Amino acid sequence: MNPLKGMHRWVSLPSIWAGLIGVGLAVLYAAFTAEIREGTRVQFAVILGVVVVVANLMGDSYEQSRLRTLKALGFGLEKPTRDNLSKALGEASRIPDTVFWASLAFWVVSSFSVGVIYSILPGVGWAEGSRLAFIGLALAPLVSVLAHLSVLRRARAVMSRIIAQGVATNDLVRALPADRNQLQRRVVLFVAVSAFTPLVLLCDLVARWGFELLATMLKTDEAAQPQLLAQAPSDGLMPLVIITGMTMVVVVACGWLGGLSLGEPLRAITAATQRIARGQLGKSTIVPAEDELWGVAAAFASMEHQLITALRQLKDAGSKISSTTEELISSSLKHESGAADQTGALSQTSATTEELARSAKQIAQNASDVSRLAQAMLDSAQHGKRSAGAFYASILRVREGNQAIADSVVRLNKRVQQVGRIVEFIDGIADKSDLLALNAELEGTKAGDVGRGFSLVAAEMRRLSESVMSSTREINRLIEEIRDATNAAVMATEAGVKATDAGSGLARQVTESLDRIVDFANQTTDAVKAITLATHQQQSGTDQLAAAMSDILRSTQSALGATAQMSSANTDLSNLSGELQKTVSRFEVSS
Amino acid sequence: MIAAEPSAHIEGLVLCRVGDNHIAFPAAAVGSIDQWEPGGVPAPHARAAFGLPAAPGKLLVRGGFSLVVDGLEIVADRSTLLPVPSMLLGAVGGALRGFVSPSAGALVPLLGLAEFSSFVTRGGA
Numbered sequence: 001m002n003p004l005k006g007m008h009r010w011v012s013l014p015s016i017w018a019g020l021i022g023v024g025l026a027v028l029y030a031a032f033t034a035e036i037r038e039g040t041r042v043q044f045a046v047i048l049g050v051v052v053v054v055a056n057l058m059g060d061s062y063e064q065s066r067l068r069t070l071k072a073l074g075f076g077l078e079k080p081t082r083d084n085l086s087k088a089l090g091e092a093s094r095i096p097d098t099v100f101w102a103s104l105a106f107w108v109v110s111s112f113s114v115g116v117i118y119s120i121l122p123g124v125g126w127a128e129g130s131r132l133a134f135i136g137l138a139l140a141p142l143v144s145v146l147a148h149l150s151v152l153r154r155a156r157a158v159m160s161r162i163i164a165q166g167v168a169t170n171d172l173v174r175a176l177p178a179d180r181n182q183l184q185r186r187v188v189l190f191v192a193v194s195a196f197t198p199l200v201l202l203c204d205l206v207a208r209w210g211f212e213l214l215a216t217m218l219k220t221d222e223a224a225q226p227q228l229l230a231q232a233p234s235d236g237l238m239p240l241v242i243i244t245g246m247t248m249v250v251v252v253a254c255g256w257l258g259g260l261s262l263g264e265p266l267r268a269i270t271a272a273t274q275r276i277a278r279g280q281l282g283k284s285t286i287v288p289a290e291d292e293l294w295g296v297a298a299a300f301a302s303m304e305h306q307l308i309t310a311l312r313q314l315k316d317a318g319s320k321i322s323s324t325t326e327e328l329i330s331s332s333l334k335h336e337s338g339a340a341d342q343t344g345a346l347s348q349t350s351a352t353t354e355e356l357a358r359s360a361k362q363i364a365q366n367a368s369d370v371s372r373l374a375q376a377m378l379d380s381a382q383h384g385k386r387s388a389g390a391f392y393a394s395i396l397r398v399r400e401g402n403q404a405i406a407d408s409v410v411r412l413n414k415r416v417q418q419v420g421r422i423v424e425f426i427d428g429i430a431d432k433s434d435l436l437a438l439n440a441e442l443e444g445t446k447a448g449d450v451g452r453g454f455s456l457v458a459a460e461m462r463r464l465s466e467s468v469m470s471s472t473r474e475i476n477r478l479i480e481e482i483r484d485a486t487n488a489a490v491m492a493t494e495a496g497v498k499a500t501d502a503g504s505g506l507a508r509q510v511t512e513s514l515d516r517i518v519d520f521a522n523q524t525t526d527a528v529k530a531i532t533l534a535t536h537q538q539q540s541g542t543d544q545l546a547a548a549m550s551d552i553l554r555s556t557q558s559a560l561g562a563t564a565q566m567s568s569a570n571t572d573l574s575n576l577s578g579e580l581q582k583t584v585s586r587f588e589v590s591s
Numbered sequence: 592m593i594a595a596e597p598s599a600h601i602e603g604l605v606l607c608r609v610g611d612n613h614i615a616f617p618a619a620a621v622g623s624i625d626q627w628e629p630g631g632v633p634a635p636h637a638r639a640a641f642g643l644p645a646a647p648g649k650l651l652v653r654g655g656f657s658l659v660v661d662g663l664e665i666v667a668d669r670s671t672l673l674p675v676p677s678m679l680l681g682a683v684g685g686a687l688r689g690f691v692s693p694s695a696g697a698l699v700p701l702l703g704l705a706e707f708s709s710f711v712t713r714g715g716a
Contacts, residue, residue, distance in 0.1 A: 431626065438624050438665065445603040445618045445667040455667050
């Protein structure tokens with residue numbers, strides 16, 4: 001169900017009741033003061049009724065015109081958007097003042113209207129009409145204040161309903177800016193009205209009562225005047241008491257309503273303050289009020305809203321701080337552990353670096369030794385190169401000698417072969433001589449004693465041939481041996497030539513290798529010199545590195561101490577965060 | 592016949608060497624002596640009679656007969672000729688004429704050149 005339905009009518013309805021109360025009070029006053037002439041009371045009642053109805057209709061129409069958005073929301077013609085709710089809120093907040101001024105204006109106009117219209121009745125003078133207008137004008141402020149105060153409470157109730165529709169505190173503050181500080185003026189006005197209306201009416205009543213008494217005494221005999229004077233107070237006391245009492249009732253009602261209008265917001269704010277003091281924070285407590293009270297209520301609502309927001313943020317921050325602090329503690333512990341490990345590692349690294357520096361120094365020393373050795377190797381290589389060159393030349397000479405020997409042996413072999421052929425020739429001759437001698441000996445033997453001498457000569461020739469043949473065989477054997485020896489010598493010399501060729505090739509390769517070795521040795525010497533220089537620089541660098549590692553180690557040890565302090569601080573921060581959460585948890589912030 | 596005469600003598604011998612063996616021929620039975628090489632003039636080789644392979648040697652020639660021996664020497668001195676025992680008559684193709692001893696302790700068969708050449712040619716052993 002729409003909570004704003006009918007609120008536009010309900011909020012302004014007390015102004016009608018207040019007007020009717022005022023009309024009743026005015027009629028009562030007029031009746032006691034005999035303002036209505038006999039015979040015109042019906043006309044007066046008609047005039048009064050018409051004017052009251054018209055004035056109420058017009059006043060109500062005017063008031064409803066000032067509650068257009070609230071009315072539309074109540075009928076569902078408009079959607080409860082932020083703008084519409086803000087407009088309705090403004091209308092509800094302004095309706096008490098609207099009612100006051102409208103009531104005052106219509107009372108003034110109606111009073112004049114009744115007085116004028118009554119004056120023009122037959123037999124009625126302007127004096128009677130003026131008196132009636134005067135009564136209306138005198139009661140107009142009081143009735144307006146009564147209407148204002150009676151509408152005020154309902155307007156606040158309507159505002160509460162509108163706010164309950166979802167008007168944010170910021171929108172509320174924007175819709176109802178707390179810049180109208182009129183409480184003092186308003187209280188002065190109410191007090192003035194409350195004092196002025198009874199005072200005017202009493203003065204008028206007393207004056208009228210005195211005039212009537214004076215007129216009566218003037219018409220009365222002097223003897224009866226004391227008795228008339230003695231009775232006068234009791235005659236005029238009753239209307240005075242009734243009218244004053246009625247007026248005071250209205251004034252007291254106004255005061256009661258005024259007190260309520262001042263006290264209710266203060267009580268609500270006090271209750272909200274006490275609730276906040278108990279730590280119960282819900283939605284922002286918005287207390288509809290006016291003037292400075294509204295300023296206080298708006299400031300209180302803003303304060304509560306800000307407090308809720310701050311508490312939520314504080315709660316979130318506390319949780320985050322707690323979790324972050326826990327992470328910080330964990331991280332600090334890890335960092336502390338890591339820093340300890342790092343310190344240990346750095347200690348080892350520093351020791352290693354110092355060892356490295358010593359090694360670098362040793363390397364530099366070794367590099368210097370290597371440089372000297374490389375130089376010695378270069379000298380040796382150059383010496384070896386010269387020796388290899390000499391060896392190569394010697395090998396070449398040996399090769400030439402071997403070649404000459406081979407040539408000589410070949411020539412010798414040829415000569416031996418020639419000798420062999422000669423020996424074969426001689427052997428052939430000796431063989432034939434032997435054969436001839438043999439045949440000659442045979443013939444001499446066959447000749448008997450005659451051929452004996454011939455046989456002896458032939459035998460001797462045969463032995464000679466055989467001796468030659470034996471010698472030739474020996475020579476052949478020797479030739480064969482010589483041939484074998486020369487062949488062996490040829491083969492040996494050829495092998496020697498080949499060996500010397502191989503040796504010369506090897507010597508050349510050795511020479512070339514030694515050339516390359518010399519080049520390499522030169523390069524090695526240069527490289528070793530560069531290495532020596534680099535190792536000296538490395539030694540200097542490692543010395544600096546060792547010093548730097550010592551500094552880093554000291555810094556890391558300092559960082560480890562700082563980390564431990566940070567861990568302790570994080571622990572303190574965690575404890576503070578816990579206390580903060582505990583403190584914040586005392587406030588119950590409903591979502 | 593010479594073989595039939597006991598304790599006869601013979602002058603002029605051709606003492607031939609065939610391997611480790613020696614045979615002798617009467618100098619009168621040898622016409623000439625020549626050198627012989629394997630592959631040369633075809634002639635029976637005395638080594639065949641001893642089951643030995645052919646080898647260079649001296650070629651003995653007489654008429655249409657020839658024989659190759661390893662070596663030879665001529666003994667002009669007078670030598671005792673021992674007769675052929677009856678049981679050896681006809682041996683060596685009938686070429687055996689007796690035995691001579693050209694040196695002390697040595698007994699060499701004396702053969703007829705033509706008969707021994709024929710015997711070797713026929714392949715006797």
